[in-house]
Amino acid sequence: MIDSPELLKIVTNNQTKIIMVVIDGLGGLRDPKTGKSELEAAYLPNLDLLAQDSACGLSIPVSVGVTPGSGPGHLALFGYDPLKYLIGRGALEALGVDGVDFIDGDIVARGNFCTVDKSGILIDRRAKRISSDFASALCERLNTVKIDSVDIAVYPVKEHRFVLRIRGQNLSAELSESDPQKIDVCINEVKPLAANSENTAVIVNEFVRKAHELLAEEETANMILLRGFSGMPSLPSMGEAYKLKPVAIAGYPMYRGLASIMGMQVINTGSTFDNQLDSLKANYNTNDFFFLHYKAADTAGEDGNFLEKIQALEYLDTYISKLRSLEPDVLMIVGDHSTPAIMAGHSWHPVPFALESKWTQSNGVKAFDEYHCSRGTVGTFFAKNIMALALAHAGRLVKFGA
């Protein structure tokens, strides 16, 4: 709803509190062997109880049939149409690495160490997936590159991947990629895609040339590839748009970064859900919207580990009564997308949704799973409408029209 001036006009402020628990990769699919999805197979007494009192449904993250990455999946949950608000891949990568110094005006890109032959032909786009330790050492070497007028930083990510950050005046991310996305060809020169990006293209190409000099003696990682050039995304602030004081309580850097660009205050928190709950309590009085991110379900799903995903869900379930005991005006259990263990990856399937409040139109949904949520009163709907539901149930939307 963040791009609807008509709807933002009816937002009002009050003293209510909204908790949104995002279970990353929440939705799943039935294992053909047992006929049960992860949610159906898990023992979730607290989530099931919550579902009975909740308005339930299934949320479509981006568009029917569309499998979202983490960026679009999360944007939708906070009312940003993910087909309209696009976050560059470089920015998402930079936001996802702890400690990347990335501010407005910078340009970032995803980098690979790669292998070229003597004539410069690309023969391995991932340099045999060199170890993370070795890549860190190479990044330190690249950090010695000096180019007039800009400040350059290179951050290791994992194995052959790194983030390049360039800081300076009048930079533009409107650049073609150096990564040809296939082997046995030359690496592309980076070209300006807009009039004001010519200077940035010169800088990037100079960096690539100097990097190659510094890596030339290496056996495999003797060159770099760059793609996904992007600046800091500029999004409307959800705090301002919805008249909220939102905080993000997330353990993983990418979600903290995403929350930050949506205008949320990002809380320093530990890596367990216990830590996150403590952070929630510590900030409960001074704020009114709380985004709690729970990663373990997605991780297990991505690994194709059905049992581990069940356990991740069961672990989260033990926290539900603690969340309810805070008596927020609105408590929502949502997911950014499905990650069915049998697919070992994100998927497009609609995601179970539950919203509890004093004004909930509940219909006794018997269990919090894909099957039962599909019969809830909210129906199958778009995730970008979740914030409007939250605000409405919190009494934060006045009547539209007379």
Add this chain to the structure above:
Amino acid sequence: MIDSPELLKIVTNNQTKIIMVVIDGLGGLRDPKTGKSELEAAYLPNLDLLAQDSACGLSIPVSVGVTPGSGPGHLALFGYDPLKYLIGRGALEALGVDGVDFIDGDIVARGNFCTVDKSGILIDRRAKRISSDFASALCERLNTVKIDSVDIAVYPVKEHRFVLRIRGQNLSAELSESDPQKIDVCINEVKPLAANSENTAVIVNEFVRKAHELLAEEETANMILLRGFSGMPSLPSMGEAYKLKPVAIAGYPMYRGLASIMGMQVINTGSTFDNQLDSLKANYNTNDFFFLHYKAADTAGEDGNFLEKIQALEYLDTYISKLRSLEPDVLMIVGDHSTPAIMAGHSWHPVPFALESKWTQSNGVKAFDEYHCSRGTVGTFFAKNIMALALAHAGRLVKFGA
């Protein structure tokens, strides 16, 4: 669908008849004490029977989470996207008062009698809610105001509220409001918000000045406030768009007014549902679309009177078999929005929907209430699509594409 040229192209005319019964404020919420909503608690044998043979669902009036006023709630039922077709508050007020002479080209506004102190500071926005009788006398006094080149009329509404109507050449409603919406401040001068509204602003400010002169000796109602300036809304005619001869059979002026601006013929009818049924029968042969408006459920809901809302629903239920005995090709029971008695006001919750016809995909929904309708074949859907469903089931939409 009225703004989709592609869909309007497939509308065809035939001899079928469509009855739409709008139960104002139809949807409700469960009373925490009993666990039942108004519809669940009411004895509705005829509506329940109808639901079994109907395509049932829940309709979202405007947008997920959005609580509609009466205007947007009704526009959606007739296929007008209420986020696109906006009706000014002044126009809705004017349409809602019997006998207001309001035509295309006029400007109307909502007025309050109010109280100012000697230095012009607003001290009571509602003039102690003076009686309707006294306000009528004051309106007569204001009707003596003469301003060159325009014709002015003031109509009492209820207590301190009135409607101002200005008729003349080249008027524009693009005006700021004189009502500051708070006390202890001066009343605002009305300012033009567009180049062509300067003249209208001069006229309105002169009216305010002259009204103050006429009211100056009053103890409380010694001044007026104006807001919601609007002209006559201009909407596409639903009769033309859908190739129908639609009639509105409604007891309350506002719904008659709304029907009129949608291009429906408005039938003079009495104030009971018996009268409305008689009017339906009298006009049945010569028309093909019938909008029957039933107000009592909303009134009881707004009053927070759970029992009275049950009774209002039970009363309407006794008419269902009479409506079915007319054997319309399509009979629909719909609501413009929910008005849960426990909220004592309009709400955003999806509204029960039932459509009976020869071509209905029914699934034996056991009762006409929020819970059972959520499991109907139509699912949870947007009210602006109801007209397309009606036309389709009446055989009035031909195949789209080859």
